[in-house]
Amino acid sequence: MTNSVLLQWRFYCGVVMFRLENFTITGLQPVSLRLQPGECVGLSGESGSGKTRLLRALADLDEHSGTLVLNDNLCESGCAHLWRKRVALLPAESQWWHDRVGQHFCIAHDNNGSDCLDDKATERLGFSREVMNWQVTRCSSGEKQRLSLLRILVNRPQVLLLDEPTANLDPEKARCVEQLVADYLQAEQACCIWVSHSAEQLQRVASRRFVIADGALGDA
Amino acid sequence: MRELIQLTAPDLMLAALLILALVGLTARMKLAIGVQLTIAAVRTTVQLLLIGLVLKSIFSNAELHWVVLMSTVMLAVAAWEILARQKRKLRGWWGFGISAFSMFISSFLITVLALVFVVRPDPWYTPQYTIPLLGMLLGNTMNGIALGMDRLVQTAWQQRSVIEQRLMLGQTAIEAIRDIRTDSMRAGMIPIINSMATAGIVSLPGMMTGQILAGSPPVEAVKYQILIMFLVTAGTGFGVITVLHLISHRMFDTRERLRFDKLLRTPQD
Helix, strand or coil: CHHHHHHHHHHHHCCCCEEEEEEECCCCCCEEEEECCCCEEEEEECCCCCHHHHHHHHCCCCCCEEEEEECCEEHHHCCHHHHHHHEEEECCCCCCCCCEHHHHCCCCCCCCCHHHCCHHHHHHCCCCHHHHHCEHHHCCHHHHHHHHHHHHHCCCCCEEEEECCCCCCCHHHHHHHHHHHHHHHHHHCCEEEEECCCHHHHHHHCCEEEEEECCEEEEC | CCCCCCCCHHHHHHHHHHHHHHHHHHHHCCCCCHHHHHHHHHHHHHHHHHHHHHHHHHHHCCCHHHHHHHHHHHHHHHHHHHHHCCCCCECHHHHHHHHHHHHHHHHHHHHHHHHHHHHCCCCCCCHHHHHHHHHHHHHHHHHHHHHHHHHHHHHHHHCHHHHHHHHHCCCCHHHHHHHHHHHHHHHHHHHHHHHHHHECCCECCHHHHHHHHCCCCHHHHHHHHHHHHHHHHHHHHHHHHHHHHHHHHHCECCCCCECHHHHECCCCC
């Protein structure tokens, strides 16, 4: 009896891994959203509409109220840094503080970073293992953007929050990134919120699309 | 021991003439420092004469509560002075508390330890030892603490996006600010390490010189100077550690978010 109720309930809801209920930040109407494993939703809106702030709050970097749940775990129930390992935010502009690229990968390990690198992903974004020895100052903004995507994937996050992840890339490289993220979501059964100004891109990557306008999240 | 040569008021007047000559020369050359120079010279005269009188009366009735009162006032002024030297002002009583507490560790505790276990005057709070020792520790550790604190807050502010990026990658607040803390510790300690390294070769420390001028045998003066150096170094170190610990915890909230709005008086600029 309990089993069938549970089955019915799961059928009714679908499997939800990342759930926002009345999730509120300043300047934005409460947001309710459910993401399923492997799903990618698109988010657009004018500059300053609050897309970035929403993503920051989802990574628990800004104050928020309402409910935020990942796999039945409330955001507040565990350590904040563990939450951010699972809910990874890729900012529009990445920051690098060491001299070499590799030092930013696998910060916990004392090596040049190549041990925890996904070779396939590295190759697909147009790099070889050598990239770990590159000087950060020599990297172009596009290279940094692709490297920062590789960097957050090291933690094997379950939710990707991507803030304009292809803004500095040429169309060909942008396609590579789109494909890589799609494959990652499938392989890891992770989910993703993809912020972009390009409606075409969101058509390609996202199964559902939302837009922030006049301080509220609505369907695109 | 030779009789101490007493300075008279005319002697000091002669030294003051040098300052007057300097003021005159800078005015002629339009160097615009005369007013500040005069005010500072007058301040130092008045303040030192006053402290001379205060010390005279405390020395003549050496009671614990007078010593404690005097020490507390000195501590409070030092704590305020640290805050005044910060480029980015800390917020509210918390800021004052941080700097007062770290000065308490760096100077108060160290002075008491030195009095009770090393110098051992009788009684232990004899003001002839307590007040100069505390004053020297406050004055010297204050620099290191102010430098370390300024470096931490300033660098963290400039590198706030790096700190947040490190948080985004799942680092704890302490991991995210570790490099900046190491850097600030160095900034706070370098002056005292340098002065230990050059003491006696490049510079003759003021206290030792004073004792020798007052007629102490040089070796006795040197022993006191070594004691003071060690106390100042230990005090600076413990004080800087305290201030770094307290401020870097204050900088983040319970969800390990960077919160300059809680730490600084005016976070926007």
